Amino acid sequence: xxxxxxxxxxxxxxxxxxxxxxxxxxxxxxxxxxxxxxxxxxxxxxxxxxxxxxxxxxxxxxxxxxxxxxxxxxxxxxxx
Amino acid sequence: xxxxxxxxxxxxxxxxxxxxxxxxxxxxxxxxxxxxxxxxxxxxxxxxxxxxxxxxxxxxxxxxxxxxxxxxxxxxxxxxxxxxxxxxxxxxxxxxxxxxxxxxxxxxxxxxxxxxxxxxxxxxxxxxxxxxxxxxxxxxxxxxxxxxxxxxxxxxxxxxxxxxxxxxxxxxxxxxxxxxxxxxxxxxxxxxxxxxxxxxxxxxxxxxxxxxxxxxxxxxxxxxxxxxxxxxxxxxxxxxxxxxxxxxxxxxxxxxxxxxxxxxxxxxxxxxxxxxxxx
Numbered sequence: 001x002x003x004x005x006x007x008x009x010x011x012x013x014x015x016x017x018x019x020x021x022x023x024x025x026x027x028x029x030x031x032x033x034x035x036x037x038x039x040x041x042x043x044x045x046x047x048x049x050x051x052x053x054x055x056x057x058x059x060x061x062x063x064x065x066x067x068x069x070x071x072x073x074x075x076x077x078x079x080x
Numbered sequence: 081x082x083x084x085x086x087x088x089x090x091x092x093x094x095x096x097x098x099x100x101x102x103x104x105x106x107x108x109x110x111x112x113x114x115x116x117x118x119x120x121x122x123x124x125x126x127x128x129x130x131x132x133x134x135x136x137x138x139x140x141x142x143x144x145x146x147x148x149x150x151x152x153x154x155x156x157x158x159x160x161x162x163x164x165x166x167x168x169x170x171x172x173x174x175x176x177x178x179x180x181x182x183x184x185x186x187x188x189x190x191x192x193x194x195x196x197x198x199x200x201x202x203x204x205x206x207x208x209x210x211x212x213x214x215x216x217x218x219x220x221x222x223x224x225x226x227x228x229x230x231x232x233x234x235x236x237x238x239x240x241x242x243x244x245x246x247x248x249x250x251x252x253x254x255x256x257x258x259x260x261x262x263x264x265x266x267x268x269x270x271x272x273x274x275x276x277x278x279x280x281x282x283x284x285x286x287x288x289x290x291x292x293x294x295x296x297x298x299x300x301x302x303x304x305x306x307x308x309x310x311x312x313x314x315x316x317x318x319x320x321x322x323x324x325x326x327x328x329x330x331x332x333x334x335x336x337x338x339x340x341x342x343x344x345x346x347x348x349x350x351x352x353x354x355x356x357x358x359x
Binding site for chain 2: 001003004005025032037039043067070
């Protein structure tokens, strides 16, 4: 059995100075949301739910937790 | 208008859709998110797990010849099979798989231009059905290590500026502002880049839909940042999969003869005691 992806959207959101790519689409009865970190474009998380809002809310929440843990080092910082 | 040096190394999504079930074609999905295939994949595609099937499970190394022969045979691939590779994350791990198949001499392996992203964006069919595969016997070639850079190669290239060193990571990783892509584990003790490396993020080689830019645009991009087509080139990233993508561009689209992928990449260099680092 095959299904086609429908309602494919992608947008960029910003969180604490990091860009997130939020891609959402419908596959059969489920909505999928995949979040990446734009630069460089690595996948952070994905989630499926019965609505696009639910899928996005969960996936974006996980992505924000991951992004919030990213350490930044100014050029003069000493890394320990 | 220039052509790609080896346009036969690419397949369009349309071509993949039309030929994925041909007897001499095997479509393979290679994702970083190994659940993506189960979610739905191109009809006729099988899945490879990049971390368990395309890497050595004990030592940090690529897949062994014996393990690759087993994988390809069980995938219904023989030496005459056209292997079409695609995947999520902008085809990074599909490119990683292609690099290894080329190391072991597979004749005809191609990247599906745009990967899974383009397949989804185009609203193409997906299925959860796993195709039945008739195993075959596969004998790989002796490994061609000229496609791979080791630490000593990179140390010499950096010190003597004897090769174009291409850092394909994000600008923030290159500068050392961050040690790994935002949201991912750091896996290195220090941030920055290898001395004399040019920053050419992998994504600058692609259009918005994930397909590769034209040959003219790629020439302008890499030439404009100091990549000399007459010299060897070495691409690196964090663990070697983004740099596989750029390795593919330099070698097969731009036709630079001597291009190596430094799969040790920043997780090796950034953890090495005494390794020089620029920021």
